[in-house]
Amino acid sequence: MPRLRICVLVLAACGPLSGDGGTDTTDTEEGPGMCEVLPGTAIHTATFTDATTHLYAPDQLVADQAFVYFADGRAIHRVPRCGGPAELLIADARPFNDGLALADGTLFWIAGDDGTVGPRILSAPAAGGAPVVLAEFAGYAHRLRVDGETVVWNTAVSGFPDESQLLAVPVDGGETRVLARHRHGWDFDLADGVVYAAGYLPESDPAASDRLLFALPVAGGPPSVLVEGFGDERPTGVEVGEHVYYFRTQGTDPMAIERVSRTGGAPRVLDLGGAALPGELLHAGGQLYGVHDSGAVVRITDGMPPDVLWTADAMAVAGPVFGDGGGLFIADSAVRCVEWYTDPSGEPPGMSCVRETIDVRVLSLGR
Numbered sequence: 001m002p003r004l005r006i007c008v009l010v011l012a013a014c015g016p017l018s019g020d021g022g023t024d025t026t027d028t029e030e031g032p033g034m035c036e037v038l039p040g041t042a043i044h045t046a047t048f049t050d051a052t053t054h055l056y057a058p059d060q061l062v063a064d065q066a067f068v069y070f071a072d073g074r075a076i077h078r079v080p081r082c083g084g085p086a087e088l089l090i091a092d093a094r095p096f097n098d099g100l101a102l103a104d105g106t107l108f109w110i111a112g113d114d115g116t117v118g119p120r121i122l123s124a125p126a127a128g129g130a131p132v133v134l135a136e137f138a139g140y141a142h143r144l145r146v147d148g149e150t151v152v153w154n155t156a157v158s159g160f161p162d163e164s165q166l167l168a169v170p171v172d173g174g175e176t177r178v179l180a181r182h183r184h185g186w187d188f189d190l191a192d193g194v195v196y197a198a199g200y201l202p203e204s205d206p207a208a209s210d211r212l213l214f215a216l217p218v219a220g221g222p223p224s225v226l227v228e229g230f231g232d233e234r235p236t237g238v239e240v241g242e243h244v245y246y247f248r249t250q251g252t253d254p255m256a257i258e259r260v261s262r263t264g265g266a267p268r269v270l271d272l273g274g275a276a277l278p279g280e281l282l283h284a285g286g287q288l289y290g291v292h293d294s295g296a297v298v299r300i301t302d303g304m305p306p307d308v309l310w311t312a313d314a315m316a317v318a319g320p321v322f323g324d325g326g327g328l329f330i331a332d333s334a335v336r337c338v339e340w341y342t343d344p345s346g347e348p349p350g351m352s353c354v355r356e357t358i359d360v361r362v363l364s365l366g367r
Contacts, residue, residue: 007198023099038240039309039366043068043083044327049338049357058331058360060095064103068329068362069107071095076107078126079362081327086362089128099153102126103146103171108134109284110141110153120182121151121169135169137174138312145190146171150218152190164204166195168218179216182206182225189240193218196226196244198235211235213246213260226264241283257281257290273305284328297330297365309365328365333358 006149037043060071067078069089076093077086089107096119099110105127111120121135127281139155146152152168164185169176179195180186180202188197195216200206201223202216211234213227226244227235229333233255237247243259248269255279278298288300289309298306310330339355 037082037327037364037366040363041083042361042363043081044079044086044360044362046086046360047357049355056361058333060098060100061329061331062100062107063327063329064102064105067126069100069102069126070331070362071100071109076100076109081364086318089126090124090131093122093131098142099144101146101151103148106171107173108144108151110144112141119155121153123151125169132173134171134173135167137167137176139165143188145188147190147192149193150190150244152188152195152218154185154188156185163272164196166216179218187236188244189238189239189244190218191240191262192264196238196240199222199239200245201225213238213244215262215264224264226262227258227260227267237281239281239283239288241286243290245281245283245288247277247281254279259302268302270302271304272300273303275305278306287326287328297328329362330365331360333360333363335359 015329018358024235033115050203058070058072062069063081067080069076071093073238074092074094075088076090076095079086080090082339093109094114095109095112096112101108103168105125107126108121108123109130111122113119117143119137119139120133122131122133124131134151137155139157141153141155144151144153149171150168151171152166154169156163157163157165163181163183165181166179166186166188167176168179182200182202182204184200184206186197186199188195195218198213199210199211200209201214212225212230213235214223214225216223224320233248233250235246239245244262245257245259247254248256248258257270258267259270276292279293280291282289282291290298290306291298292298292304297310298308300306335356335358336356337353339353341352341354
């Protein structure tokens with residue numbers, strides 16, 4: 001069975017849209033006129049056959065008012081929001097593990113270790129230009145966020161014991177600072193110079209404390225606790241908008257979506273009208289969205305059942321990634337084997353694929 005990979009960009013074999021997502025409008029190159037893209041419109045499609053590198057399958061996505069940018073494991077491409085062919089921006093970017101961001105016309109990304117050069121934080125103009133190295137670091141990095149002044153990312157460093165770090169560097173480069181250390185890492189988001197994180201307080205003893213939701217100023221200073229008293233439960237999936245949104249989970253199972261003021265106070269449980277909880281949250285363009293394990297994308301409004309914007313079929317889905325630039329975009333890719341390995345001795349072929357055809361599509365979901 002072919003595999004389907006969904007990102008915030010999207011592709012093959014997905015079901016119909018429902019709900020009124022609204023059209024996406026974008027200034028055209030010809031002037032102030034606007035193009036209208038109906039929800040569910042594919043703004044880019046591509047099919048190619050190659051060795052089993054999976055390099056073109058989109059796995060990260062960001063967007064601005066003119067383009068949708070996506071990473072495919074090696075390169076960064078862009079597609080006009082009104083539709084058109086993909087343009088290669090950076091051929092050897094190696095964007096890695098929720099490590100692509102866009103702020104003030106600049107792309108930022110985590111470049112994974114390629115065996116020769118270690119992990120780094122890089123930036124490049126979204127309009128095109130040579131990448132600039134902002135920071136070099138050790139460890140396994142995941143999740144990068146930018147707020148216009150600072151780049152923040154999470155990295156895990158092997159040792160005795162292992163250590164997780166929240167690291168920060170100015171958007172123009174400079175000294176890399178350690179914002180927080182702990183044996184266990186954090187889910188986090190970044191807004192207006194403050195990191196909002198779920199996990200243990202930095203430097204705390206996990207045997208003598210519970211996981212919390214806390215705010216940590218990037219400029220320095222102690223963390224402030226926003227929500228505590230989770231007990232056996234814990235906060236995960238932090239997303240920041242007007243409020244801080246997060247899952248209250250037990251083990252790996254979400255129990256509720258909650259929100260709290262950025263300055264703390266009593267958390268509020270969002271009422272989804274009895275609907276099932278999504279597996280992932282996204283706050284973009286002033287809206288809260290959810291992604292279900294089935295691949296369905298929903299818009300969440302407190303006190304109402306979620307509005308379904310996109311549904312996928314029964315094919316396996318993985319890695320939702322969303323981009324915001326005044327609209328919502330998704331992308332996916334379907335991979336099918338076209339050539340299986342044949343043993344030179346004439347033995348029956350195994351289950352190893354040596355050439356695949358990959359279908360890719362980028363779609364707009366409106367707002």
